[in-house]
Amino acid sequence: MGAAVADDVFDFRPGAQVPLSGAAGQTAATHALASAAYRDDKAAKILDANNEWHKSEVKDGLWSLFAPNLGEAFARAVQVRMLGGARKPLIQSFGMEPQSIVEHCLAANNIRKERDRWLTVVMVLCGLLFLPGLLVWLLLFTVKQAVVKRDNKRASAIATAAMVAIGVLAVIFLVKLPVDGLLGWYIRAAIVVPVLGWFWAKMIAERTARDLRDRWGSLLSGGGIGAKIPEAVPGSPGETAAEQLRQGLARLSAEQQSNSVFYAGPKGILGMGTRWGSWQLAEELVSSKEGTEIHPFRSWDVIRAVHDQLRLLERGPLHTGGFPTPSIKHWIVSPIGENAKAVSRPSGTEVEAFQVRGHEIQRICNEQQFGSGNRHYLGVQFTLWDGQLVITMLITVTVLHETLRIEVTGHALGPVHSLFTSKPDPKVKKVSKPIKFWETTERKLPLVDADEVVRLAVRAPFTWYPPILDHLGGKLVLPEPFGLRHAWADKPWRHRFMADDALRAATPVLRVVHSAAIKVLEENGVDTEKFGNRSGLLSGLVQDPMPRKADVYDA
Structure with a gap:
């Protein structure tokens, strides 16, 4: 059964689709990334959020005047990557709701489309009908931008003076035009009307910028402003576009x-972060009574006992808070190359709605322990810090010949980059009061400056077909294999309390795993003395306060 069939199975469940991953209130990481769809910074600023393993790129277009800002580039790239008909499989985003982020990208694009419709009207009435004047003004604007980009103050001053001089000459030219009649009036209008159109466009752009910034700030302030995407709700059976969008969102939730x-070498498990610690208990299986054999058991028997005991992690002898309720799940891990640009999810009769079936999980746990193939891990996952920190402890049990090995590894995914948690800066300027000159007051500045008005107005007529804008102005290229969370995750070790939480989780999990496993061994007639001694030794080693790069083998 392929991805399409898996989607169909999930898609036809009746009723509203309720987000399934993450606990209530874990919205900080989701809102932080969703806010990027509303931002008005330069697109290149997102490169600051690149981490060690996953790097975004901003491709330049033919003309910088068409270049998108951060919000436009992010919303367009995420929408295409997450909902595109020919998209590759995605990496899960633990600790957040990717569907919510995509919905905000769609909502931001809708707001900009509405603005661009009005700006297109302005460009037709004040630009296209007076094309010669528009081209002259655009030429002057392009020259000014090229000079300013050189960061030469003298050249910038000369360019500004030249623009003023040209403006004065334009006024003189309008008064004493050598051409009379209808042509003369058209030339006058071609010089004046694009300027009037600029003022009209500025009012439209200012209104939209205020709306986008309000949504940006509301998301980061905990307001949780909703994303309105009416086009995702089909009104009739014939609305194929709405139906496809609805199915795309359903498939996204199912894949989450x-x-x-997927294990990508030194990059660790994609979506869970790199492996920072590994503890292995490996001893010989010897009967507890001489002359008798141990009772036969399988790896799944040990894993099942460990699974049952991990459910009790949130309980403790003292009323001191302790662990929140963890997510305990059986994972099928597939190996991929460190520099792989795509992944391929398991398919076939053993997979339904992107989920590997229970009996296949049990088979992999018992049989695929050596050589090629997927492996089984039991995971206990804690989502902390309002979704900003994801701690995952993975347990695997292998039996080779007469040796039982129980391995516990720690993975930690840190918070999203601080770029996404920055609120919009108010555009104000401090000035001295006219009378009490020793005091200052703040004066509000326009949210959209002169250059931005020109950029938006020029882009507007082309927004009906986004690939044109991608070619003319450039676009954001997302890192592959792509997942919203790990693509812009920072290291948790830079935050003292987050690092403490990751390190503290290892010891109790390790002890519960060993205790449950030793109990199974005792029940099956295995001498557990060596296992107990080794467990005690590991219990001391796990308290080492330093995380390591366990996925990087220094051989």
């Missing part, structure tokens, strides 16, 4: 719940 993940 997939129980298959």
Whole structure:
């Protein structure tokens, strides 16, 4: 069964689709990334959020005047990557709701489309009908931008003076035009009307910029402003575009719940972060009574006992808070190359709605322990800091010949980059009061400056077909294999309390795993003395306060 069939199975569930991943209130990471769809910074600013393993790129277009800002580039790239008909499989975004982020991208694009419709009217009435004047003004604007980009103050001053001189000459030219009649009036209008259109466009752009900034700030302030995307709700069976969008969102939610993940060498498990610690208990299986054999058991028997005990992690002998309720899940891990640009999810009769079935998980746990193929891991996952920190402890049990090995590894995914948590800066200027000159007051500046009005107005007529704008102005290229969370995740070790939480989680999990496993061994007649001694030794080693790069083998 392929991806399309998996989607169909999930898609026809009746009723509203309720987000399934993450606990209530874990919205900080989701809102931080969703706010990027409303931002008005330069697109290149997102490069500051690149991490060690995953790097975005901003491709330049033919003309910088058509270049998108951060919000436009982000919303367009995420929408195409997450909902495109020919998209590649996605990496899960733990600790957040990717569907909510995509919905905000769609909502931001809708707001900009409405603005661009009005700006297109302005460009037709005040630009296209007076094309010669518009071209002259655009030429002057392009020259000014090229000079300013050189960061030469003297050249910038000369360019400004030249623009003023040209303006004066334009006024003189209008008064004493050598051509009379209808042509003379058209030439006058071609010089004046584009300027009037600029003022009209500025009012439209200012109104939209205020709306976008309000949504940006509301998301980061905890307001949780909703994303309105009426086009995702089909009104009739014939609305194929709305139906496809609805199915795309349903497929995105289903893939987010997939129980298959990918190990990319030093990059760790994609979506869970790199492996910072590894503890292995490996001892010989010897009967507890001489002359008798141990009772036969399988790896799944040990894993099932560990699974049951991990459910009790949130309980403790003292009323001191302790662990929140963890997410405990069986994972199928597929190996991929460190520099792989795409992943391929398991398919076939053993997969339904992106989920590997239970009996196949059990088979992999018992049989695929050596050589090629997917592996089974039992994971206990804590989502902390309002979704900003994801701690995952993975347990795997292998039996080779007469040796039982229980391995516990720690993975930590840090908060999204601080770029996404920055609120909009108020555009104000401090000036001295006219009478009490020793005091200052703040004067509000326009949210949209002169250059931005020109950029928006020039782009507007082309927004009906986004690929044209991608070619003319450039676009944001997302890192592959792509997942919203790990693409812009920072290291948790830079935050003292987050690092403490990751390190503290390892010891109790390790002890519960060993305790449950040793109990199974005792029940099956295995001598557990060596296992107990080794467990005690590991219990001491796990308290080492330093995380390591366990996925990087220094050989």
